[in-house]
Amino acid sequence: MKFFQNLVWVAIFSLSGTVAAQTPVYLDETKPMEDRIEDALSRMTLEEKVALCHAQSKFSSPGVPRLGLPENWMTDGPHGIRAEVIWDEWDQAGWTNDSCMAFPALTCLAATWNPEMALLYGKSIGEEARYRNKNVLLGPGVNIYRTPLNGRNFEYMGEDPYLASEMVVPYIEGVQSNGVAACVKHYALNNQEYDRHAVNVEVSDRALYEIYLPAFKAAVQKGKAWAIMGAYNRYKNQYCCHNQYLLNDILRKEWGFDGVVISDWGGVFNTKEAAYNGLDMEFGTWTDGLTNGKGDAYSNYYLAQPFLDLLKNGTIPESVVDGKVRNILRLMFRTTMNRNRPYGSFKTPAHASAARKIAEEGIVLLQNKNNVLPIRLCETKRILVVGENAIKMMTVGGGSSSLKAQYEISPLDGLKARVGDAAEVMYARGYVGNIDGSYNGVVSKVNLAESRSADELLDEAVNKAKSADYVVFVGGLNKNSHQDCEGGDRTSYGLPYGQDRVIEALSQANPRTIVVLISGNSVAMPWIDQVPAIVEGWYCGSEAGNALASILVGDVNPSGKLPFSMYVKLEDYHAHSFNDSIVYPGLNHQQIYKDDIFVGYRWSDLHKKIRPMFSFGHGLSYTTFEYGKAEIDKKVVRQGESLRVRIPVTNTGNRSGAEIVQLYVSDLKSSLPRPKKELKGFKKVDLQPGESQIVEFEIDESKFSYFDDKKHAWVAEPGKFEILIGSSSSDIRSKVAFELE
Template identity: 55%
Template sequence: MKLVKRIEILFLCVISSLTGFSQTKPVYQDATRPMEERIEDALSRMTVEEKVRLLHANGGYRSWGVPRLGIPDNNPTDGPVGLRPEMEWSNWNNAHANNDSCTAFPSTICLAATWNPEMGVLFGKAYSEEALYRNKNIILGPGVNIFRTPMNGRNFEYMGEDPYLASKMGVSYIQGVQSNHVAACVKHFAVNNQETNRNSINTLVDERALHEIYLPAFKAAVQEGKVWTVMGAYNQYNGQHCCHNKYLLEDILRKEWGFDGVLLSDFGGTHNTEEAIFNGLDLEYGTRLGSAEAFNKYYLADPYLKLIREGKVGEKELNEKVRRILRMMYRTNMSADRPWGSLASAEHIEAARRIAEEGIVLLQNKKNMLPLNPANLKKILVVGENAVRTTANGGGSSEVQAKYEVVPLEGIRNWVGRQTEIVYQAGYSSRKGVSADSLKREAVQAAKEADAVVFIGGLAKEEGLDSEGADRKSYELPYGQNDLISALADANPRLVAVMISGNAYAMPWLKEVPAILQAWYGGTESGNAIASVLFGKTNPSGKLPFTFPARLEDNAAHAMGAYPGDGKTVEYKEGIWVGYRWTEKEKIQPLFAFGHGLSYTTFKYGKISLSKEVMNESDQLVVTIPVTNTGSCEGAETVQLYINDQKASLPRPVKELKGFRKVRLTPGETCNVSFVVDKESLSYYDPVKHGWVAEPGKFQALVGSASDDIKAKVIFELK
């Protein structure tokens, strides 16, 4: 261990002894008593100083407990897709600990692309077991901010453009995490949809768009997922920072939704002591680092204590904050039911692989180019830097120090073995000083000599592409990939493009490439998952969680000049018209629509039926449709339910997702897929009434395989 680390540990021990934490007599609680009684008992034993300490960090990723009472520190881990490497106590430097190697799970946009809540539960359970092993009681995820623009560098951490999909997948992740007595932390609350000027930008969004688009996934996390912590966002909303925004935190989160957990700040997201006291912030992280004195200067540290001692504020708000923190701790690191953890186990590796495979989307497959059959191919050329590049160790807060990561070229070689020659050419390079022309020429020449070409490119988890802290610089692929892909297509018509990214991008070569796979950032087993789909062991079943616009101008925020703002303010001028809601309203043809995803088999949708044709507000209506696998191999189809309001007082989208179900069918097998439609499914938010309204009238239920591929529809009436 480095000398500096030994000094830090010794320093912490000294600090503990100097702050009155020593005890001469142990304190015990009756673990059989109800939680709320134990909370009040612990609260009654604390000094004011101990209560205040509980509200702020005492390290980069740690906050005070009360050692005198046996209350441990809170110990969160950053990142929604795996344990972030340990940081040194007083800064953001990697501590280079020898127990950091863990499972890298796929990006959460990949999880969303599975359209399968069972995968969300599996993801959360596996990840939380790794958190337990490292004694973490909070996972800072999932992120559920809406995909408003493809330029947002952090979209790969989120769950797409649709609030219903983000709600269902976010809730499943939370349930998986918290089943192991680790707190999930849904983030970033709220309207945090760009990284440009993220620390200060004032977001202006109308009341209807706020409630219909940007809040539903958070509401579901609280009311359906019962999430134990929520993280405030960096930006401002209507002129007040989100980490202590009265309207968001007190009026909506606490009073309207009934949240009884902990609201913690994003790191450095706190700016005002009195606002933090009265507007709902409980736990402050990241305001400054460097020394014990620095932690005492947090807004909810000595400045708060000073206000109490001077009689300028009382202890009512303090006690409520402490109750919420203790409640979270009794659910997590102070729970008698907390299980043991495990790290990078075979089960976790298998979970990561399954999620990565199920999230891969087959975007295009002309003339059934895929799956590839190695028995018919003597030589396969693999081209692209992403074929050999690891991705788990980048992206900002999503950085994971993976025990190992199978890159795509390795996965292909693992699958093919020695029966087919695998040749690799870089084709392009992100490094400066490398001749792009020579790399391209070598790849094109090799393509002419191969039986098939697999191009593996896309974006990368680095600044200016997919990364925390900065938005993308261009909607185009970087490093001359567009020209390279076109040249490869000219050289060899048997071309497959495997695109690794967490975002949409332009495809000027779309008509030239027979087969396209969208593979995301697949984590530890990424290469094996890609190879499994390429060669047909796994039948792809992923669906797009966002629209792929052909041009950036086809996105509503860009069409209206509403991104990235003027540096101080960004106004969401597009209102509710986000993603497919916009393209369908304006009749814009995207590259690929929301919900799109092909299979190696085919599915036939039968006649739609209703349990009733007229429903009252208190009723539920059941929509049922038979789906049959009409192909030659087993496969999974995500059946999607959309609702259209035939006539409304306010403009409404052409259709809105209100249900989905993934079914796995063998050849010839039929399944009756049913959805429940209730008043909530038919409602919109009325800014005049400041509430949700379901207007009587006719509605249409539309069922299909994508937002632009509706197979059946039927009209019903609400009275």
């Protein structure tokens, strides 16, 4: 109410108290935005300008009440709108109307390989943020999957920069269509949680530009993101939240970013660097971003009183703060000062439907020997569900993305609801993991207390398995510390809590044992040959159980594909192949990316002795697809021209399904080392049984280029290339050659 009163006051009276002749320019939405920004800036005092640059509470920064300029309110995403916290504390505020719709984790979104799902996701979560009157959503995350131990991989979009780039753009567009800024994070090189507040990353410019920056660049130049969040770590010995090279040289100068740069919570350490090196808004200083904090310390932030003092004594010119305020005002005019902003909506049936649809498209069928899936209910009397993850809430925990969800359907409840009276659904715990279901003030609705021993739990599960028609083991990781959780990396590649032992025993007791992994990371699978079916079930939010059940019983034909490679052992990942702590996790806060541009499938393509368990882009269906011969419209491509690729794809099975057709480019001879192939296109096509469709791609010179760090430029080197069309990075169905002149 106060904000609207200020607007009326400013509209009627001039700053001197006399009747205004006309509406001030900054309030006139018919005027160009940059004119409005300059007008508002000219009316502000130095103290008001500085106040805009730092937090006033855990999740807000001040406006200028005198001018009717509103506060900025942030909310954690990227999977749902965080519950309200007390103004100056991390504890829950105790609201009864702030439980949100939980959407699938971004690994699941990436696994849809469907930009339409990314747009739906962004639009839906943007509506929830807008309804809660937030004008900045702290997400999405697009850091690259370099190691499967990274505790925060579940918040990101996989190992490939092209896939992440194509999926982040529509997410941003969907969020910002609601007048809410998407704040893309964590810029940049935040590829682990271990030592994240201190580690200095050394990486070649080539790897930086080819692997770790493309998704951020796409977010800025194609998605037109209104906000970017700096990372905790250091690069070139400067913290990323005030990093000259990343923020000024690349983000502003090279990419033309005109939005606002926001610090990660507690990511600022120096006033002069924060002033000069591209940061606009400082949040969370003296906190670890989640639990610890220094109460009511906002005036002491680096961009608060210390900044003001340096401005007043002339050490820092006022033009520096003016630049920051312009960016902050631009954020305001795009969001809270836009009177045509939609009103948004919150935890609606439409949002539940969106969450379920995204989950169903993202769940990946990894293995299905003898077509044990889908479960044939007409032939089934008993289904045994085993595993703690079948009942454990996964919306609670994991770090800043932890949610106070309106509801969460567990895998057990989802399967029970779908099966109904068609068969008996039994349950056995199987193993005990972390029984603490609370996190950051949100308490799980499920009691995980267990007094029985591991042997007793195993005996119960095995005995029940012997009389079941199907056994569905639901395990994997969880959102507890040192698993899929912010603040620390996993300590091993294997499944925790003795799950391997349980799976092996179940597979011996029942040949129809199906393993469902709930996780955001790859895990070791020593039992892979003992079980017929494996499903990657991700963290799927409120509708997790319903979505999983629809896949298991065949209501939905699985179509998800992996956004990262899954290897047999940890050492198969390039970052872990050196047996050198300087590569991972770092030594004395220093880290060298010796794996360079060869991350994920780019590495195993070169290394003949390493084969993934499940390749990047892999995912099975309940139907089959046949690829024809790829054709191109020209054999010789001149620089500046585009190339058209066409390939027929046919559904050769007996049910409808969707296939993700992937296009890779291979440079057969180059002056610099290059990957054997790189993803440069993909399309998801829905086909009825027997239906064929011509899938078309258009690729231009940028798809043939590499980054030459000596020239600091992208180079499309003349020579011979191949287009490879496949169902995954290791399942190439057709090739066609061309020459670039």
